Amino acid sequence: MKRRDAGIDQGRRAFLINGALVVGFAMVPGAGRAFADTEVDTLGTQVLAPDLPGSLRTNPFLDAWIRIDEQNVITVYTGKVELGTGVKTALLQVAAERLEVEPHLIVFMTADTALTPNEGYTAGSHTMFDSGTALFNAAAQVRQLLLESAARQWRTPVEQLGTQDAVIQCPDGKSMTYAQALAGVELHRYASAQSPIMAPERFTRIGQSLPRIDIPAKVSGGASYVQDMRLPGMLHARVIRPPRRGCQLEGIDQAAIENMPGHVTLVRNGSYLAVVAEDEWQAIKAMRSGYELARWSQGDPLPDAANIHQLLTQLPAKRYPIRNTVASSPGPADSSAHSWKATLTKQYLMHGSIGPSCSVAWFNEGTLTVWTHTQGVYPLRAGIAELLGLPLEKVRCVHVEGSGCYGHNGADDAAADAALIAMAVPGKPVRVQWMREQEHLWEPYSSAMRVELDVTADAAGHLGRWNTELWTTPHNERIVNAGRLLPAWLLAQPVAPAPSIPIAQPEGDGDRNVIPLYDVANSRINMTFVTQMPFRTSAMRSLGAHVNVFGIESAMDELAAQAGIDPVEFRLRNISDPRARSVIEQVAKAFGWPARAGGPGSGIGFAFARYKNIMGYCAIAVQVHVQRQTGEVVIDRVVTAVDVGQVVSPDGLRNQVEGGIIQSASWTLYEQVDYDPAGVRSYDWSGYPILRFPALPLDVEVHVLDQPGQPFLGAAEIVQGPMAAALGNALSNATGKRLLSLPLARSGWHRSL
Template sequence: MMNSVILSRRRVLAGAGALVVSFGAAHAIGQEGNTAQDMQSGARVSPPAPLPGSLKDAPLLDSWIRIDGDGGITVFTGKVELGQGIKTSLLQVAAEQLSVPLQALKLQTADTALTPNEGFTAGSHSMQDSGTAIMHAAAQSRIILVGEAGRRLGLPPDQLEAKDGFVQAPDGRKLSYGELVSEQILHVRAQPSSPLKHPNSFSVMNTPVRRADIPAMVTGAPAYVQDMRPPGMVHARVVRPPSYEAQLVSVDSEAVENAPGVLKVVRDGNFLAVIAVSEYQAVKAMRLLAAAARWDEKSALPRLSDLPNAILSLPSQDSEILRQGQPESSSGGRKLEAKYTKPYHSHGSIGPSCAIAEASGDQVTVWTHTQGVFPDRDAIAGMLHLPKENVRCIHAEGSGCYGHNGADDAAGDAALIARAYPNVPVRVQWMREQEHAWEPYGPAMVTHLAASLGDDGSIRDWQHEVWSNTHSMRPGGAGALLAAQHMADRVPAPPPKPLPLPEGGGDRNAIPLYKFPNARVVHHFLPAMPLRVSALRALGAYMNVFSIESFMDELAEAVGTDSVEFRLKHLEDQRARDTVAKAAEKFNWSAFQKRAGRGRGFGFARYKNLAAYCAIAAEVEVDRDSGRAKLVRAVAAVDSGQIVNPDGLVNQVEGAILQSTSWTLYESVSFDDTRITSIDWATYPIMRFAQVPESIEVHLINRPGQPFLGAGETAQGPAAGAVANAVAHAIGKRIRDLPLSGERIRQASM
């Protein structure tokens, strides 16, 4: 059930029993900093220290923690749940630092009217940014509450204990958190440092907790935006152009308008949609409308069979992102070089994108599974020529995401259609062929690596070049939305730009964590984009790590050294060495016995060189007749800093290994000179249950008290490297073009 009333955060926080907002509280118990008296006296004021995590952008404690008069506690996050399990982990962090039971908390995820603006849920930043902010806000709130209790009870804070939502005195007296917030003391600025609990005292963090989002998924209960059915809702379907460059010449909509259940046909330039009472009526009307539309198409796509050369021939903006030593000066020694290629990848969301919108007057509310409600709001507002305050975007989970798929576009579709049919909720559900043909893909890429080896078998010169489009065309401006691009008052797509390092886009993880005396890395950014592209899980890290780890194996083989030993020889980071050693040990690497059709492989990276460490050892089996490879088992080791929910972290790594293996062995977007042709599961195959490995082990390296390191994407690259190296070991031939399909393996094995 949905309520379309537009609420502001302030109205919610000022609701009955919620006593947290205080516009006169300039200084609170337990807070430090420069006072108004300091300012008036002319005392020297030092610049404030930076705040941890997302507190730097939303510094008030009650932006993150709300305590009601009845003791109810709500935790706010600007991040969204998209299968990574953060709803559970963020609650664990808050419960630990507030000293309350986990079940006493509620979590409000991203909503432009209620939560902090944390941009996109992307780049494995949820725990690093939001988790850190909530951890510090909760700890500081606990100290403020204890200080206030001490004032009321006439006791020093160090004689009081916060427990189960109460502050207790040694003599048995206690005050509930709800009683203590009656003076509205949490509307204060966060401090740079927090009285965090010592990891040895943790009772909620670093404890396996069942994920809050799983029960509805496995029991068939409403779990996703696709399941929402608000009262009075109508259904809409969009008729997409048949290809990128197609222009709508004409459409005879009379038969559609008279079809059963049809409420309205919406046309705005190339944007064409139909609204109906029931979903099936909308689907039938969409098919009828599509048949009545006449389009002018142009042949503008490159030749699929020559895609790598097409990529290399595109104009590029070149930047040297690493120069170490004198990489061009090396002479002598054994030299190797290799070129690796990656096709376009689809998100392959199991549930096609969906959104619900309602327009009332000059207000629009949208329920969407976007990864960024605030950027999506801004884009929709721009498309509709509304102030952004007039658009509210509420996150609702969707069945498939991990990047910029069709979710934002579906939200734009729903908002545009709802404006044409106001005062009722309008549900827009994409069709399978629309999701596959129109979502933004992960870009095709080419890498070229070269190295020279010294007499001692170590790498003395390393060169890495990568060619790639941008890896983010996410909303912000209206031109990122398909609906805005197809309207008569067309908003063109913004110019593509590279994403800056240290996180990067196409060059993400192109700089290896391995240490070489001489190294050079060049990013060839390609502004021209033959296919629509944007963010897909791990961005360029998947391809760059696949390339680096494949080449490391090739180099190790060239000098006759075990590939794990070869990696350790070039690693100085102790945490990296620990992670590699753990994966090799648990896999029993040194004792592996090669059998016919079986091979082992290894892969390692620190995601973005600043997030979680991950090493994976893999065993594959190759069927010589069909060439099809299957991942038999994988053993991973992960260091993501302080662990919050071990089960959730294991879930993430297991899922990443499966998805990366699917990319590596099966997936590739296909097209002819005009249209996308991989528009269903037959033409875009993914890993099926029969190909799921017999076992995946994930071994966690906990670092108590260390910062959270993002782990949601850490396994994508190492898994690709491990699987590719295992295939090469099994068949005795190196395949450098993805995917490692049955046909490619069969040809290489001949």
């Protein structure tokens, strides 16, 4: 892929994996108690200070975020985790900017229930939006408190003081370190609603592309992921899963497994099975024997894949009204001069993490420590404590990056596996590594969906009616109780999952981005939330936005064609948000819209969305050509413009946008879970095709509309919906056929051309 784009000293910075000394501190009085009748944020964390910005609302104490020791070492904490998106570097830049120190002077700590604030999950493009905003304000307030302390000690106006590299300087030549100034400051205090102002033109770290701090070990073969962890005396474990959900263990020859060469232990609890050995290959061989020797009952039946979207309309469900608006005055008589009705569908998708899930757990002297690539260490800790019957303070979860994520994959379940097995072999660390087929068969999938659209426009090209009915299974089966952890279903005393509840608007669940940002006076939008489903489904990047934006932007193209209006002009005619208009206009200009792709089978497409209608803006144009005999799709060119507010790391932002383009192209063209009543067939990569290197876009051009001084809006998920929609529109332009069933390249449409 041709990329077109319009040093940190590691110093004392270290990644704590297995420290001998752990100092824990409470973030709030009574932390760990259940709170009733209190507000929670969108990621499920209790709100203590609703007037504070970002995650200061849930973690208002300044020393939850920043600490300075007697040697003037600054430690900055975040409850968010690095998932390969570069946020660890971006958050470090924010803290360094407002503390006015060089990044290498900061020790940066990510999610650890013994050390860091509880920020719920790292999900939904909330990291910069929540944690970045909290650090931006907390760091500025800490620096100001230190300046005021020095001013009092020197009896000097605070306005005359400056700082450089964690040292406060006075015009007369006096200086003191931040640590010395801290003597007169109490950081265990609530943050203020207002922070010292820093003009964006003064930023020297925000807005710069610092080298990512997580990259060196990854490119040099160093220990980078939880899969790489090795602790002294560590045992290796493998789980033995049932053939499918609902199976009960009827019997297994335990002696045959435990008498295998080497030290092998079979862990059994009801229908839960695992093997533990001193050597990893021993564990794998014991697992294989376990699969051969275990006898299971029949499990839950699976549906026929060909009927899944009709089945969604028949399963037990609850209907949620999302929007019902009527114009205050009736529209013109010809308001429905143009209309389009269609049903769009999306198949089940899997995360397809390159590295199967893994976790290390150690139950030692009454305390369980779990190293995990979870997206939320605090919710996971609560789930594991409930699962094992341990006090909350006796469970510690430490995030270690995993090789693959993009949502709620098998990370939490692997951590629960490790915790259960570690309790059976106390005093020894245990590493649990899933196998590829276990990852593909047992991770939570992204939901299949059905979307029915009924939209109109008047003769002048202004939108009239916009009605949507959608059917979906849950996109948010996060860990709110032990029953949301896969191993809990298999125990002798199983734990039932908590009831499924959709995420409310404007965040949304399957209905994320179902409301158009366009100017629509009359709309009726409903979501049918299917609660009893054939597959376990949960969060995958962008949730329902992927198919909802695909549907909205397909409708915009269809109405534009009926009205005889250029698709970009039609969008501009129906949107008033100035930042939305800016990204649309930027892409049109850079792409040379409405240039026509040349040659048979060539086409161009355009799309726009604002993620969740409250976060980052993205417009995108795509040029493709199609081999009609084979259906092969070549993505010749992609041009996109994004507005995510104040940009912290331009290179990191471009990386996220480019990665999202590739991921969305893979979903939109190729990906679906294959299954039939006999079982899931996508148990390895041959059964779950993804975008290969030869199919990457040939040219990608990213335009960043920086907004200095504006809030951070997040970038990781803004492009998935628009890319799917632009690709769909380009294929329809190329073939003359509106394609409505995802994935597009596997639907056999080319055979009808």
